Amino acid sequence: MTTPSIIMPIVALAAALTVGVVLGGCDSNTTASSSSSPTTSQSVAQAHNQPDVAFAQNMIPHHAQAIAMSRLAAQRAVSPQVKDLAARIQAAQQPEIDQMSGWLRAWHEPVPATDSPMSGTEQGEMGQMDHDASGPLPGMMSGDQMQQLEQATGPEFDRMFLQMMITHHQGAITVAQTELRAGQNPAARQLAQRIIDSQQREITEMQALLSRQ
Incomplete structure (x- = not known):
């Protein structure tokens, strides 16, 4: 039981x-x-090739110069529309610099300094792009051009800023297009396409602002 x-x-x-x-x-x-x-x-994150490295190493100083120009516009521009554009450029491009710097560190590649933005010719041999390995980066302003912008005032500053930034954006698009042709890293290619799309829109906006000058 x-x-x-x-x-x-x-x-x-x-x-x-x-x-x-x-x-x-x-x-x-x-x-x-x-x-x-x-x-x-x-x-997956580490998968990359030399064009990916060159894209990041070239676009970082390219963005840094655009930010330096935009900071001048925040102080010197007369047009509220130009000031607003400059603020948007800074807000968009600084996070992209941070992102690309992170890639380069992960890839154990040199990260360009951004505390003193280099001119196109001073950029030198940090990155090797298809356009011209020994020449300046497309769209980068020379030291003399940056000095002229710093010395400009009033409506003349606005006009000069818009003209220079259009050229600068066109150069950034060229660098990004090279990444789309030859790059391998998915995140880098995605950023390149975003740069092309956003900066082409800003070029159209700046051309419209110039037409009202």
Whole structure:
């Protein structure tokens, strides 16, 4: 008569052990899966070629000069529309500099300095693009041009800023198009397309502002 009372705890214990094994197996699989995901993601993030490196190394100083020009516009521009455009350029391009700098560090490649934006000729051999490996970056202003912009005032500053920034944006589009042709990294290619789209819109906006001068 006591046999059922003995069997029931044994059955319950066996069931508990079975559940524990199943759950333990699930935890093990989950851990293995989660631990393998970062490795896969990291491998994808690291996939790049030399054109990707050149794109980032060239676009960082290119963006830095555009930001320097936009900071001047924040102080010197007469037109509220020019001031607004300059603020939007700064807001868009600084995060892109940060993003590209992060790529270069992850790829163990030199990160260009941005504290003193270089002219097109001073950029030198940091990046190697298809346009001309030994020449200046497309659209970059020379030291003399930057000095002229710094010395301009009033409506003349607005006109000069718009003309220079149109040329600067056209150069950035050229650099981005090279990345689309030759780059491999998906994130870099995505940024290149975004630069082309956004800066072409801003070129159209600046041309309209110039026509009202």
